[in-house]
Amino acid sequence: MMTNTLERLQKVIAQSGVTSRRKAEKLIADGKVKVNKKTVTELGTKVTHQDNIEVDGVLLEKEEPVYYMLYKPRGVISSITDDKGRKVVTDYLGEVPERIYPIGRLDYDTSGILLLTNDGDFANMLMHPRYGVDKVYVAKTDGIPDKQELNKLRKGVRSDNDLLKVVRYKVLEVDRQKNTMILELTLHEGKNRHIRRMMDALGYPVSKLKREKYGFLNLQRMQPGDFRPLTPHEVKKMRLLAND
Incomplete structure (x- = not known):
């Protein structure tokens, strides 16, 4: 059910999925937001879900966050x-x-x-x-990196113009017969193809990758x-x- 609770305008805009809270604040300051057909530029403005909010001329749809x-x-x-x-x-x-x-x-x-x-x-x-929320992945690599190579994962590995790194890693399994390793890798930041690019740069491509945890x-x-x-x-x- 919709409520009449007062919330900051930028938060309501962000919750609608239109943009982030920071960008919503800029839109407000730039005079691109209207509440009940009146332009609002004050960031401290509070609204309810009953108010009609327009962003760049588009009326926000009133959905409860899910x-x-x-x-x-x-x-x-x-x-x-x-x-x-x-x-x-x-x-x-x-x-x-x-x-x-x-x-x-x-x-x-x-x-x-x-x-x-x-x-x-x-x-x-x-x-x-x-914000430092852990995202934990399990990766299967072709080839078996040694400890020195694995430590590069924490220091950072260059790929194109990015420095890709993990917060921590843990070796779960080594199969010398199949020449594979299973690693648990924890990230706070996830750039495009982060883990695959990182392991490719070390010379141990990932054959299988799964995100097993997101926070708790x-x-x-x-x-x-x-x-x-x-x-x-x-x-x-x-x-x-x-x-x-």
Whole structure:
């Protein structure tokens, strides 16, 4: 149910999924936001979900914020549309009436936890590396890097113009017969194809990659393609985790 609780205008705009809170603040300051047909430029303005809010002439749709977790299968695009007709993550959440979108992305060939929401403020908070939310991956590599090479993962590996690094790593399994290693890698920041590019640069390409944890969330009792709503407690806990 919609409530009459007063909230900051930039927060309401961000929760609508239009943009991040920071960009919403700039839009307000630039005079591009109207509340009940009156231009508002004061960042301290508070509104309710009953107010009519326009951003750049477009009326915000009044949706309650929703939060979902999907076990993304391999071979699926982390997007809401694809011009090549490939499967996208929202194909698995067809019964959800709200306009949701993924928080960040997982590569086409990567499986695991993907969060989706219509709350832009929440999404921005979880994606920004300064909030330090752990994202834990398990990777299978072709070849067996030694300890010296693995330590480069924490110091950073150059790929194109990016310095790619992990917060920590752990060796889970070494198969010398098959010449493979299974690594647990923790990131706070996820650049495009972060882990694959990092391991390619070291000369140990990743043959399989899965995101197993996002903060305290895990894939327990879920199969690829399954999704579920986050509980209010989980949403609150994720906010607290990001604000620690």
